[in-house]
Amino acid sequence: MSSIGIIGAGNIGRAIATALAKNGIPATLSNSRGPDSLADIVAAIGPGITAGSRKEAAAKDIVFVAVNWSKLPAALADLPDFGSRIVVDTNNPIEAPLFKPFDLGGRASSEVFADMAPSARVVKAFNHLQPHLVAGDPASEGGKRVLFYSGDDAGAKAEIGALIDRLGFAGIDLGSLAVGARLVQFPGGPLPALNLVRFG
Numbered sequence: 001m002s003s004i005g006i007i008g009a010g011n012i013g014r015a016i017a018t019a020l021a022k023n024g025i026p027a028t029l030s031n032s033r034g035p036d037s038l039a040d041i042v043a044a045i046g047p048g049i050t051a052g053s054r055k056e057a058a059a060k061d062i063v064f065v066a067v068n069w070s071k072l073p074a075a076l077a078d079l080p081d082f083g084s085r086i087v088v089d090t091n092n093p094i095e096a097p098l099f100k101p102f103d104l105g106g107r108a109s110s111e112v113f114a115d116m117a118p119s120a121r122v123v124k125a126f127n128h129l130q131p132h133l134v135a136g137d138p139a140s141e142g143g144k145r146v147l148f149y150s151g152d153d154a155g156a157k158a159e160i161g162a163l164i165d166r167l168g169f170a171g172i173d174l175g176s177l178a179v180g181a182r183l184v185q186f187p188g189g190p191l192p193a194l195n196l197v198r199f200g
């Protein structure tokens, strides 16, 4: 099975780690302050989730990045080449406290993100729901909560789609980054914050 690292241990990073832990999937969680600062957090999330450095998390087969937009350049700086490994962009180009959208020059935020993770196979996912819905039970209303994903590499998307299924969500492939990532982009896309359920 692919190893998993998470860069960013805030609301979304911890929610992803929680979803993985509930399904017995190990992962390395990291932040900017180092593994010692995460000892209590990983203990609370559960077995299989370990604290690591940013570089340790970035060395895994699948690397989730869940960092405030303005911090992405630092979070992705000075890392070894991703060498076609999968990097999941969970990020939105807006930040507290001002909630002023960043200027992306008309591009999808994931296209801008992909430039910061050269050679990675970027998949956009886990960015459109509130953290408690990512961490919570994906079974809802007799169906499964929907998680969207998009990307330009079919193999990477298939792997993230399979992981989403394994977590108990209903994955929906929205196509390429230029198309799908724009649909789930917050702000601007029509899909973020929709808590959808698929039946059957």
Ligand SMILES: NC(=O)c1ccc[n+]([C@@H]2O[C@H](COP(=O)([O-])OP(=O)(O)OC[C@H]3O[C@@H](n4cnc5c(N)ncnc54)[C@H](OP(=O)(O)O)[C@@H]3O)[C@@H](O)[C@H]2O)c1
Residues within 6 Å of the ligand: 007, 008, 009, 010, 011, 012, 013, 030, 031, 032, 033, 034, 054, 066, 067, 068, 069, 071, 074, 075, 076, 090, 091, 092, 093, 094, 126, 127, 128, 129, 130, 131
């Ligand atoms: N919160 C939501 O409702 C939500 C929903 C969907 C998507 N998102 C997106 O998910 C991303 C994360 O949001 P969040 O709410 O989880 O943010 P958050 O709670 O503020 O957490 C941000 C995390 O990023 C880490 N970080 C910052 N700079 C870093 C660096 N250079 N290296 C490694 N880690 C670094 C921080 O670590 P330190 O504390 O150690 O600096 C912290 O653990 C954002 O892009 C956001 O738009 C958020």
